[in-house]
Amino acid sequence: MAITAAQVKELRDMTGAGMMDAKKALTETDGDMEAAVDWLRTKGLAKAAKKADRVAAEGLVGVMVKGGRGVAVEVNSETDFVAKNADFQALVRSITDAAMAAGDLDALKAAHVGGKTVEDTLTAAIATIGENMTLRRMASVEGESVAAYVHNAAADGLGKIGVLVALKGADAGIGKQLAMHIAATAPMSLGEADLDPAIVEREREVQTQKALEENAESSKPKPDAVIHNNIIPGRMKKFLEEVTLLGQKFVMNPDITVAQAAKDAGVEITGFVRMAVGEGIEKKEEDFAAEVAKVAQG
Template sequence: MAITAAMVKELRETTGAGMMDAKKALTETDGDMGAAVDWLRTKGLAKAAKKADRVAAEGLVGVQVEGGRGVAVEINSETDFVAKNADFQQLVREITGVALAGAGDIEALKAADLNGKPVSDVVTGAIARIGENLTLRRVQVLEGETVVSYVHNAAADGLGKIGVLVALSGPTEKAQAVGKQFAMHIAATNPVSLSEATMDPAALERELQVQTAKALEENAGSAKPKPEAVIQNNIIPGRMKKFVAENTLLGQAFVMNPDQTVEQAAQEAGVEITAYARVMVGEGIEKKEEDFAAEVAKTLSGA
């Protein structure tokens, strides 16, 4: 498969690897982007950059909670300037209120009534009025005994760049008191799942393959290779345990007290975290393409 400048650029942005390393990874994996990422990780060349941290979409997340139900709604705009517009903020606030009242998924929310019109028509009207393309992108609903919310980079009450909801069981006062701390933790660390039990089995298997290949390659290049049993029974399981701890909410070190895991902090507070949701503006939306093709093309043609 021909390796293009755009493919090299995408892999560099995804992994933080150097240009030549990205090109080699794509060449070795016949242009398979996912396999190329794993190849770079196996070689220790991929940095811990996350694609979602580099998205360019703007807008706001609206968050509202009532009783044991909370919602987070993302509406995108073309520029951050519009996100500061009072008209746009009121639009996000009103649509979030509609979601809280019962519209549990994005299609139901678009069809729901807002001031006598479907929400989708209200958004269309706002596009003409505000002068930018607006997108009602997603809604997250969380229910539980107690639901606590937090908004990071708040533009106004209940509106910001990151919205977090946490559902907890246990005494209400305790859950509300500690729940916001857990929500702030989630905003900062962006865990992949609640616990190992809720992680995607395919993601765990893929990580196991990466760590196995990496450990075997490191051992092969070592001046003092370790026995195969040590690799299989100690090193690889140890790395997988670390991976799970770093990527699950309950296993992470609690940002308010790194000597405890989040699970231990919850137990100490007498509550249990049953679910969470984190919505960040623009998460997963690609940047607009930048023109540095000449630099990459030169590198490709010179190989």
């Protein structure tokens, strides 16, 4: 199949690979973007790509903690200008407050804010502010103590990234440090048992293919038993340490893991939420010439 320049650009943006390498990867995989990422990784030409790196939605994440419950909600807008609007910020804050008593997104939409449902309140705000807005998702955690952190804060409890951490045990300050760590590292899961098996299997396939190719090109190839019993398990162990919260090196003290940091502080991490504005949403991009032409046409 014919590979377009747009496909090559998207793959380069995702992986940081060179133009010719990206084009070859797409050619070898018949334009399958995820397979092309894996192909580049087996050749040592790219790191694992995250779909969250390709987001472009605007809006705010609101977080709130009351007692042993914390909630996070995401409200999207068309432009970043609205995210800086005081009325929009007040809206997101009121929806976040309503989420404290809601069990899920549908319940939140039906909850009442100022005498109207959240859904109706959002509709009215769209008419007032003049821009489309969407209540996209909510998440919550519960624990003996819950800590929160907002990154790139637009106002108190509102920002581009919101994090909640649920702990068993008294939080003497470690909670916020853990939340800041999560904001920075974006772990995929709490521990290995919580990680999507499909993600683990895909990584194992990539590492297996990569190890076999490296061994085939080596002047001193290793026995298959060494590849399958030592090298691949070692690489998978490193992968799990990088993507699971408990296995990661603690950003505040890289000499220990997050699990050890929590243990030293006398707490156990029982859950977390990391919500970033626009995760998984890809915004259609128009070339500049087409955009100018559209404006000129009115």
